[in-house]
Amino acid sequence: MSVRMEDIAKILGVSKSTVSRALNNNPLVNENTKKKVLTVAKRLNFRKNYLARSLITKRTNTIGIVLPNILSSYTHEIVYGVETVANKKGYALILCVSSDDPKKEEKEIHLLREKQVDGMIIFFIGESKHCDCIWELKQDKIPFVLIDRYLKNIYSDFVVTDNIAGAYMAVKHLIKLGHKRIGFIIEPEGSTSILDRIEGYKKALNEFGIKVEKELIKTSPIRREANGYRTMKEFLLMKNPPTAVFAVNDEIAIGALEAIEEQGLKVPEDIALVGYDNLRVSHLLKVPLTTVAQPIQEMGSRAAEILIEKIEKNGITKPQRIFLKPKLIIRESCGGGKNISKRVKKVRLLINT
Amino acid sequence: MSVRMEDIAKILGVSKSTVSRALNNNPLVNENTKKKVLTVAKRLNFRKNYLARSLITKRTNTIGIVLPNILSSYTHEIVYGVETVANKKGYALILCVSSDDPKKEEKEIHLLREKQVDGMIIFFIGESKHCDCIWELKQDKIPFVLIDRYLKNIYSDFVVTDNIAGAYMAVKHLIKLGHKRIGFIIEPEGSTSILDRIEGYKKALNEFGIKVEKELIKTSPIRREANGYRTMKEFLLMKNPPTAVFAVNDEIAIGALEAIEEQGLKVPEDIALVGYDNLRVSHLLKVPLTTVAQPIQEMGSRAAEILIEKIEKNGITKPQRIFLKPKLIIRESCGGGKNISKRVKKVRLLINT
DNA sequence: TTATATAATGATATCGGTTGCATATTAATT
DNA sequence: AATTAATATGCAACCGATATCATTATATAA
Numbered sequence: 001m002s003v004r005m006e007d008i009a010k011i012l013g014v015s016k017s018t019v020s021r022a023l024n025n026n027p028l029v030n031e032n033t034k035k036k037v038l039t040v041a042k043r044l045n046f047r048k049n050y051l052a053r054s055l056i057t058k059r060t061n062t063i064g065i066v067l068p069n070i071l072s073s074y075t076h077e078i079v080y081g082v083e084t085v086a087n088k089k090g091y092a093l094i095l096c097v098s099s100d101d102p103k104k105e106e107k108e109i110h111l112l113r114e115k116q117v118d119g120m121i122i123f124f125i126g127e128s129k130h131c132d133c134i135w136e137l138k139q140d141k142i143p144f145v146l147i148d149r150y151l152k153n154i155y156s157d158f159v160v161t162d163n164i165a166g167a168y169m170a171v172k173h174l175i176k177l178g179h180k181r182i183g184f185i186i187e188p189e190g191s192t193s194i195l196d197r198i199e200g201y202k203k204a205l206n207e208f209g210i211k212v213e214k215e216l217i218k219t220s221p222i223r224r225e226a227n228g229y230r231t232m233k234e235f236l237l238m239k240n241p242p243t244a245v246f247a248v249n250d251e252i253a254i255g256a257l258e259a260i261e262e263q264g265l266k267v268p269e270d271i272a273l274v275g276y277d278n279l280r281v282s283h284l285l286k287v288p289l290t291t292v293a294q295p296i297q298e299m300g301s302r303a304a305e306i307l308i309e310k311i312e313k314n315g316i317t318k319p320q321r322i323f324l325k326p327k328l329i330i331r332e333s334c335g336g337g338k339n340i341s342k343r344v345k346k347v348r349l350l351i352n353t
Numbered sequence: 354m355s356v357r358m359e360d361i362a363k364i365l366g367v368s369k370s371t372v373s374r375a376l377n378n379n380p381l382v383n384e385n386t387k388k389k390v391l392t393v394a395k396r397l398n399f400r401k402n403y404l405a406r407s408l409i410t411k412r413t414n415t416i417g418i419v420l421p422n423i424l425s426s427y428t429h430e431i432v433y434g435v436e437t438v439a440n441k442k443g444y445a446l447i448l449c450v451s452s453d454d455p456k457k458e459e460k461e462i463h464l465l466r467e468k469q470v471d472g473m474i475i476f477f478i479g480e481s482k483h484c485d486c487i488w489e490l491k492q493d494k495i496p497f498v499l500i501d502r503y504l505k506n507i508y509s510d511f512v513v514t515d516n517i518a519g520a521y522m523a524v525k526h527l528i529k530l531g532h533k534r535i536g537f538i539i540e541p542e543g544s545t546s547i548l549d550r551i552e553g554y555k556k557a558l559n560e561f562g563i564k565v566e567k568e569l570i571k572t573s574p575i576r577r578e579a580n581g582y583r584t585m586k587e588f589l590l591m592k593n594p595p596t597a598v599f600a601v602n603d604e605i606a607i608g609a610l611e612a613i614e615e616q617g618l619k620v621p622e623d624i625a626l627v628g629y630d631n632l633r634v635s636h637l638l639k640v641p642l643t644t645v646a647q648p649i650q651e652m653g654s655r656a657a658e659i660l661i662e663k664i665e666k667n668g669i670t671k672p673q674r675i676f677l678k679p680k681l682i683i684r685e686s687c688g689g690g691k692n693i694s695k696r697v698k699k700v701r702l703l704i705n706t
Numbered sequence: 707t708t709a710t711a712t713a714a715t716g717a718t719a720t721c722g723g724t725t726g727c728a729t730a731t732t733a734a735t736t
Numbered sequence: 737a738a739t740t741a742a743t744a745t746g747c748a749a750c751c752g753a754t755a756t757c758a759t760t761a762t763a764t765a766a
Contacts, residue, residue, distance in 0.1 A: 002493065004722060015746045020724060030744060045489060050467045051413070052722035055404045056751045062447075062468070070436055076429050083423055083450055092464060093448045094415075097436055111445065114403045115415070136398060140355065254637075281634050284607075357752060368716045373754060383714060405753035409721045711764070720754080727747090734741070 003046045011040055023048065054116060063307060064094040064112035064120040066105060072251070073279050074296060075123065078147065081300020082121055089308050091118070102126035109133045118311045119143035121303045127190065128153055143310040145303045149191045150321070157310065159303040159322040161294040163193050166326035167200025167246070170274045170292050174244045175208050177334055179272060182210075183242035184217045185231045185252050197248055197276070216242055220252055228252030232259035244272035244334070250279040250291055257287060257333075268335030278329050288331035295324050356399045364393055376401065407469060416660060417447040417465035417473040419458060425604070426632050427649060428476065431500065434653020435474055442661050444471070455479035462486045471664045472496035474656045480543065481506060496663040498656045502544040503674070510663065512656040512675040516546050519645040519679035520553025520599070523627045526643070527597045528561050530687055532625060535563075536595030537570045538584045538605050550601055550629070569595055573605055581605030585612035597625035597687070603632040603644055610640060610686075621688030631682050641684035648677050 005023070009016040014033065021029045022037035023046075029037075040046075054060045065082055067075045079095070086093045094117060098105035105126055110133065112120050122144055124134065128151050137144045138156060146158035174182050184201050186194055202212050215238070220231040228247055232255065235241050247253035253275030260271055267273050267287045275282060278293035302322055310317050358376070362369040367386065374382045375390035376399075382390075393399075407413045418435055420428045432448070439446045447470060451458035458479055463486065465473050475497055477487065481504050490497050491509060499511035527535050537554050539547055555565050568591070573584040581600050585608065588594050600606035606628030613624055620626050620640045628635060631646035655675055663670050 006722075016723075017725080017747080018745060020722095021745090024724085028744070033744080045493075047463065047466045049408075049469060049722050051404050051408045051469050052751085053724075054751095055402075055408060055722085055753090056724050058751085060404070070429075071433055073426070073429075076423075076426075079448070080424055083448060087450060092468065095432070095436060095446045095448050097440060110400065113400045115445065116402060116404050140398075281637055284634055284637055284639075286637075286639065359752075369753080370717080370755085371715060373752095374715090377754085381714065386714085402752050405721085405751070407721095408723090408752085409754045411721085707766100709764100709766075711762105713760100713762075715758105715760075717756105717758080719756085721752105724750085726749090728745105729747095730743100730745075732741105732743075734739100736737105736739075 002049075003044045004049075005046075008037060008040050008044065008046060012036055058116075060092075060116050060118055061090060062092045062094060062115070062117045063304070063311075064096055064108075064115070064117040066096045066098060066108050066112070066120060066122045066124075068098050068100045068105075068123055068125045070095070070097050073281070074249075074277060077296040078123065078300040081297035081302075082304045083300075084297075085301045085304035085308070089304075091308065098125060100125055102130065106133045109137070113137075113142065119145075119307045121145050121147050121300075121307055123148050124151065125189075125191070143307055145307045145310070147299060147303045149193045152192065155319055157306055157319045157321070159299050159306065159320075159324065160193065161299065161326050162323040163196035163326075164200040164203065166276065166292040166294065166328075167197035168204045169200075169326070169328045170246055170276065170290075171201050171204035172207075173290070173328055173330070174246065174272060174274060174334065175204060175210070177244075177272065177336070179242075179244040180210055181213075181216065181240065181242040181244070183235050183245040184248070185220050185228050185235075185245060185256065186217060186248045187252070188219050188221065194248060201246065220255075228255030229259045230255075232256035233263070236260070236263050236265070242271075244274070246274045246276075248276055250275035250277040250282050250289060253289055253291070253333075254281070254285065257285065257289075261286075267333050272334040274334060283331060287333050290331045290333045291329050293327045293329045295326070299324055355402075356397045357402070358399075361390060361393050361397065361399060365389055411469075413445075413469050413471055414443060415445045415447060415468070415470045416657070416664075417449055417461075417468070417470040419449045419451060419461050419465070419473060419475045419477075421451050421453045421458075421476055421478045423448070423450050426634070427602075427630060430649040431476065431653040434650035434655075435657045436653075437650075438654045438657035438661070442657075444661060451478060453478055455483065459486045462490070466490075466495065472498075472660045474498050474500055474653075474660055476501050477504065478542075478544070496660055498660045498663070500652060500656045502546045505545065508672055510659055510672045510674070512652050512659065512673075512677065513546065514647040514652065514679050515676040516549035516679075517553040517556065519629065519647065519681075520550035521557045522553075522679070522681045523599055523629065523643075523645050524554050524557035525560075526681055526683070527599065527625060527627060527687065528557060528563070530597075530625065530689070532595075532597040533563055534566075534569065534593070534595040534597070536588050536598040537601070538573050538581050538588075538598060538609065539570060539601045540605075541572050541574065547601060554599065573608075581608030582612045583608075585609035586616070589613070589616050589618070595624075597627070599627045599629075601629055603628035603630040603635050603642060606642055606644070606686075607634070607638065610638065610642075614639075620686050625687040627687060636684060640686050643684045643686045644682050646680045646682045648679070652677055 005016045005019040009019045019037050022034040063086055069075055083093055096108035098108055124146055148160055150158040150160055205212050218231050220227050245256055247256055253273055260267055275289045275291035278291045282289040282291050306320050358369045358372040362372045372390050375387040416439055422428055436446055449461035451461055477499055501513055503511040503513055558565050571584045573580050600609055606626055613620055628642045628644035631644045635642040635644050659673050
């Protein structure tokens, strides 16, 4: 069907080895024959078959990325970072989506192995106790880099942001503005990214002598846009609601914002709000959101760089464990922080009517 | 290095043919031997090498997608639509980005061919006169589906939205609100998606007896976020500025919105604004944007469905040319449309001071 | 019992390249 | 002229699977 090197060889009366060498710029070929080969190749519109090539070279120049979803702008930016570097270095990218399902995730990882990718970047959402497929990668010396969250029980490369520091900054900011009752909306996952943010939250409170109260840490059900809505409502229905809320990500914060406004309250006048992620939407909201920005793109690009280096050095590099620094972006959703006590009264009043 | 079928064969004292059959669920194998093979395969953590398999089956179960960029939420949603279907049908997805560069685009298409993808989805940005690589795909019977924009001189499958209808709806909406001077900000491309929108714009004006004025159609330089900003400023500096502006996409509209507000004017009170695309951001803006929604995800998923059907029917299907219907989403950026003439005066006043 | 159908397996070519080694040709050295 | 080196090329094995065809073992029919 398609043109093979052998076809070119026959036309020119040479062997396919020579054709192969000519097309691979091997100096062992005579300049003249090389030219002839290239001419015929062009004329026949020859395309090399990388399957055959890779089969023998053991290189596909392809990396895989496994993500829990692809709709959030978070994963989106990761892909961007990864793609940019992969492309620059001459690697193709296979995109795999696990749909937040650990079993699917495992399948995707296996699939990538079967496709013989040179390495993979994994946003691993499986439980840290059930990560056999990651172990197998390590055992079989297949280069991989974890991203966004790491596994405490596996010594491997990863690129994450310093979530402890990020949450700490956010909460400290609220405390400095005078807040003492700071709600925290989290998600029902055991990932290091959330665990670390909880740790940062507690660290800030402790540092300023504020007691950590369980009722102020609420779990929002599913990962979805505007899912902070319901949880925020719960906060607003408390007898003694928080004067500030820290959302574990911006999507939750957006939901929370809606809930607050629907209740007839205002941000930041009545309740201060901090998010996490600095989505591209966040500064466009009715109340521009104060949030913790993660260098998401950079996370992707660093992961890709590390992975590719590992591939090209044949995995001899020792694991790199990168914690990128997040940054607090102060906008309008926390206000100036005066008269916290007065506000509290107003909020209670509004809610009890 | 890695475990091969032959290794399993040797352990069990059978031939590799038998192992292959067992692992492929071929009924020709004895149930018992199949079990043995599966057991050993599991024990050795065997992974099939798809390169070898594909080399002979001529199927990679992989499709490629070529996009001009990956940062816009537009292409993002396309990817989502494509990925969902590809995944469901058991195809992996290779992501290629042309970075708005026709030469790079050509390279990516060649790369996909070399990787022997079963087919590809192409958001083609090259000029319609220089689309040799698309011709070659057709000639060589490699399944492909164009997306977002089609090529007038190539009879092929494509999935686009009806841009004539979309623009027509938007402009008609403005006309019905009383606008007669309607500015149009376009982009400097010759793609069918923009040409068709221009056609829709003109069609609406013609239908209501409004003359098309060249000075009211302005081209915004580069494709980037908020790039409508400068062009909108130009409109505002005209002696007789438009009372409404139709932006060829929401990103331009967002830029335009900024420019208008910076000039001390208000949307929709002073100037009406319509976008195109219905980005996820657009309803979150300070002034929720009236816009034309395209079923972007659907475009991706339809393209994937058509492509895969084509692949699995060995390309015997005849080209499908799909025009999906867009939808006008009316929000707040056009207002109620009363007292257009008064507004005009106010705008002129503000600008000349 | 022999012939025939059925089920299970193996040997081997193949897919389209790459690569090591042998060989042929020409040029350089002594 | 003989020896050695350098340059080009071909042959054949190989990568790891699949697929065709031949073969063997077993079951069924005549």
